[in-house]
Amino acid sequence: MLTIDGIQSLLGQESDSLLQHTCNTISKDVLQLPGANTIDEVYALSNRGPQVLRSLGQLFNHGRLGGTGYLSILPVDQGIEHSGGASFAKNPAYFNPLNITKLAVEGGCNAVATTFGALALASRHYAHKIPFIVKLNHNELLTYPNKFDQVMFGSVRDAWNLGAVAVGATIYFGSEQSDRQIVEVSRAFEEAHSLGMATILWCYLRNDAFKKDKDYHLSADLTGQANHIGVTIQADIIKQKQPENNGGYKALNTGNSSYGKLDERIYTQLTTDHPIDLCRYQVANCYMGRIGLINSGGASSGEKDMADAVRSAVINKRAGGAGLISGRKAFQRPMQEGVQLLNAIQDVYLAKDVTIA
Incomplete structure (x- = not known):
């Protein structure tokens, strides 16, 4: 197990x-922090039905982080x-979807998230051993020239x-296709909740205009707003790039252009340049955690x-986040090394010395 000394060394x-x-911007005292009672304190008081609560319980109570309120998920889409x-190519063993699920099991993850095809082949082997998250839509890169659009791959x-x-x-917020994706995903999430399944939204940004002097696909203000739209369509968990x-918003509001809405206090009171404060703003946009x-x-x-x-x-834990979803760092290496990396992530959330900022 990775100790606090090991964490400091890394x-x-x-x-x-x-x-x-x-964190002197948004106090941890106003956040709903992850914990053993997360489902009772948040989801059970919402419109989520008993079957959804049971599914959330399976997610939050499985693996090495089970019962902590934190999540470690292996995604391979x-x-x-x-x-x-x-x-x-770095590790051809993972062309075999059974190895994907095996890595999640041996790595002590809460769940594995992957494609319809992969989970269809793994279903009878592993559905009773680790929670499955099926990724409904994808961006395929075989069309020439490449396009960037999330399309449904199954029901x-x-x-x-x-x-x-x-x-x-996934919704590509900021893209030309985002309106259609919002409608498709909100309907899919409504159906998923009606069937008793939980919902996770990849709240990614996608627009060439967001790349200027910096890559603002990774800005706290824009990703925070994507998160806020995501929770509005009733995602149970938000996935976002750090x-x-x-x-x-400021970079896109230059010259005669007008984009979105902003308040200067986003930058002067609610965030600083510190990575934990930037991530804290993302957490705040998820209904204060x-x-x-x-x-x-x-x-x-x-x-x-x-x-x-x-x-x-x-950064995620100290900001008040609920976990990490790490794929390529784990599966693009030999399985035992992937397990060690997943365990190291989990050890951060298990470490009492890593506190909320």
Whole structure:
């Protein structure tokens, strides 16, 4: 198990900045923080039916983080999003979907999120051993030239038949197709709730205009608003990329252009440049943490993957988030190394010395 000394070592020169930071923007006292009673205190008091509560219970009470209110999820839909070859060339064993689910089981994850095809083949092997999350839509990159649009690959009913306890979907907020995607996903989530399944929304931004002097797909203000739309369509859990900058609205409101709405206090009172404060703003947009925020683990960069994963987990936890969903860092390496990386992420959430900022 990764100790606090191990966490500090992996964080290196950022250790004190990340582990000792106090958030003076949005106080932790106004947040709904993850805990053993999350389902009782939040979801059970909402419009979610008993079957949905049971599905959420399966998610939150499985794996090494079971009963803590935190989530560690293995997502492997990159065979569609980034092509099977690009995703699995580093470790061809994961062309076999049974190995995907095996990694999630051995890695102590709360759940595995992947495609209809993968879970269809794994269903009778693993549906009773680990919660399934079926990813409903994907962006395929075989059309020439490449386009960026999330399209449905199957039905909510089929996901239910596979034994899934939850469905996941992506909306590309800011894209030309976002209106259609919002309608499609909101209807799918309504059906999923009616069948007793939980819902997870990948709240990603997608618009070439968001890339200026910085990549504002990763700005706290724009991703925060995407989160806020996501919880509005009743996602039970929000997945979002961790913010790396801020000021997306300002960058897009230049010259004669007018984009969105902003309040200067977003930047002067509700955030700073510190990564924990930026992530705290994402949490605030998830109804002050009442809907859990899980951040994505990001692409694999090789030797730094363990340190990067632990850093992301520390930022998410200290910001008030509900966990990490990490895929490529885990499955693009030998299985035992992937298990160790997943366990390291989980150890951050189990570490009492890593507190809420």
